[in-house]
Amino acid sequence: xxxxxxxxxxxxxxxxxxxxxxxxxxxxxxxxxxxxxxxxxxxxxxxxxxxxxxxxxxxxxxxxxxxxxxxxxxxxxxxxxxxxxxxxxxxxxxxxxxxxxxxxxxxxxxxxxxxxxxxxxxxxxxxxxxxxxxxxxxxxxxxxxxxxxxxxxxxxxxxxxxxxxxxxxxxxxxxxxxxxxxxxxxxxxxxxxxxxxxxxxxxxxxxxxxxxxxxxxxxxxxxxxxxxxxxxxxxxxxxxxxxxxxxxxxxxxxxxxxxxxxxxxxxxxxxxxxxxxxxxxxxxxxxxxxxxxxxxxxxxxxxxxxxxxxxxxxxxxxxxxxxxxxxxxxxxxxxxxxxxxxxxxxxxxxxxxxxxxxxxxxxxxxxxxxxxxxxxxxxxxxxxxxxxxxxxxxxxxxxxxxx
Numbered sequence: 001x002x003x004x005x006x007x008x009x010x011x012x013x014x015x016x017x018x019x020x021x022x023x024x025x026x027x028x029x030x031x032x033x034x035x036x037x038x039x040x041x042x043x044x045x046x047x048x049x050x051x052x053x054x055x056x057x058x059x060x061x062x063x064x065x066x067x068x069x070x071x072x073x074x075x076x077x078x079x080x081x082x083x084x085x086x087x088x089x090x091x092x093x094x095x096x097x098x099x100x101x102x103x104x105x106x107x108x109x110x111x112x113x114x115x116x117x118x119x120x121x122x123x124x125x126x127x128x129x130x131x132x133x134x135x136x137x138x139x140x141x142x143x144x145x146x147x148x149x150x151x152x153x154x155x156x157x158x159x160x161x162x163x164x165x166x167x168x169x170x171x172x173x174x175x176x177x178x179x180x181x182x183x184x185x186x187x188x189x190x191x192x193x194x195x196x197x198x199x200x201x202x203x204x205x206x207x208x209x210x211x212x213x214x215x216x217x218x219x220x221x222x223x224x225x226x227x228x229x230x231x232x233x234x235x236x237x238x239x240x241x242x243x244x245x246x247x248x249x250x251x252x253x254x255x256x257x258x259x260x261x262x263x264x265x266x267x268x269x270x271x272x273x274x275x276x277x278x279x280x281x282x283x284x285x286x287x288x289x290x291x292x293x294x295x296x297x298x299x300x301x302x303x304x305x306x307x308x309x310x311x312x313x314x315x316x317x318x319x320x321x322x323x324x325x326x327x328x329x330x331x332x333x334x335x336x337x338x339x340x341x342x343x344x345x346x347x348x349x350x351x352x353x354x355x356x357x358x359x360x361x362x363x364x365x366x367x368x369x370x371x372x373x374x375x376x377x378x379x380x381x382x383x384x385x386x387x388x389x390x391x392x393x394x395x396x397x398x399x400x401x402x403x
Contacts, residue, residue: 301379
């Protein structure tokens with residue numbers, strides 16, 4: 001059997017991975033020399049040729065194997081639920097509510113009854129403002145489409161399961177803010193939720209608030225969600241009201257929302273913003289919210305399973321994966337199977353219609369020999385921003401025994 005191909009891990013990626021466990025960092029590095037060898041048109045999902053023999057497991061070198069689709073860890077800040085992505089298909093791209101990942105579970109003793117939940121709308125700190133009830137929001141809510149949510153700490157290469165796609169119902173944030181007088185000095189809006197003030201944690205800082213700059217209200221069209229996949233939010237997913245910011249990491253999607261407030265240019269970064277500074281591509285830890293760059297999810301892609309198939313007496317493999325993030329859908333990717341592999345360009349098929357969620361792709365592959373292969377992806381267009389892919393962040397490994 002051939003030895004496992006070498007995997008080059010840059011110092012920048014080591015820095016990201018080590019700090020992802022704590023409060024660490026991501027430093028952008030120039031992309032490596034990805035070359036296009038040929039154009040490969042992959043069949044769409046559901047049009048796979050041949051007979052499925054088995055699905056090979058994907059994993060990550062040195063990764064921690066954790067249960068999927070069920071809660072692990074202590075409650076509150078240390079609770080986690082990882083979504084199993086391996087079964088995604090063109091017919092099931094929306095994650096069932098009970099399988100949507102959880103990064104922090106509901107604070108103990110929190111009353112999630114919508115009938116008694118209210119959100120304060122304040123023009124400034126220390127002002128009374130007005131009140132809107134969660135029940136009123138639920139009555140006003142409408143379908144807002146399918147939006148992918150990914151945790152900024154989605155770093156376990158065994159599954160990368162802190163990511164899901166959900167059909168949300170909610171109310172545009174701008175509609176609520178129109179009911180609050182906006183001070184001339186306002187530069188953003190703070191969205192706050194119920195906190196875990198009384199709980200200690202080994203992995204996280206208490207904090208449940210984020211400051212959105214005014215420009216993000218138009219560019220990202222955030223909304224307050226009250227339903228997921230047609231059903232009321234669950235307690236662990238923010239019931240009765242949570243923020244959704246399409247295209248931003250989930251750390252900014254505040255749960256258990258209870259306050260909206262206009263803020264000025266001197267508003268400090270919240271504890272949540274400070275904790276996730278490096279994991280959201282900040283160069284430093286900004287003291288003021290105005291200096292915090294948008295926590296955008298860049299274009300990314302990774303395999304979710306490898307299928308062994310048999311067609312015409314020959315064995316071939318199909319790498320099935322997802323592509324997500326960025327401002328516009330990506331139609332072409334480059335795939336490679338070792339650090340010295342120049343890569344092959346292929347089409348994402350069916351063509352993605354939106355960058356708000358993930359799209360499925362399939363790549364037929366005939367390995368040259370048995371052995372271990374590390375699968376990495378990259379956008380074919382060099383103008384597409386892919387900061388995590390530039391660091392080979394979403395590497396998945398597969399072992400091939402038969403060719």
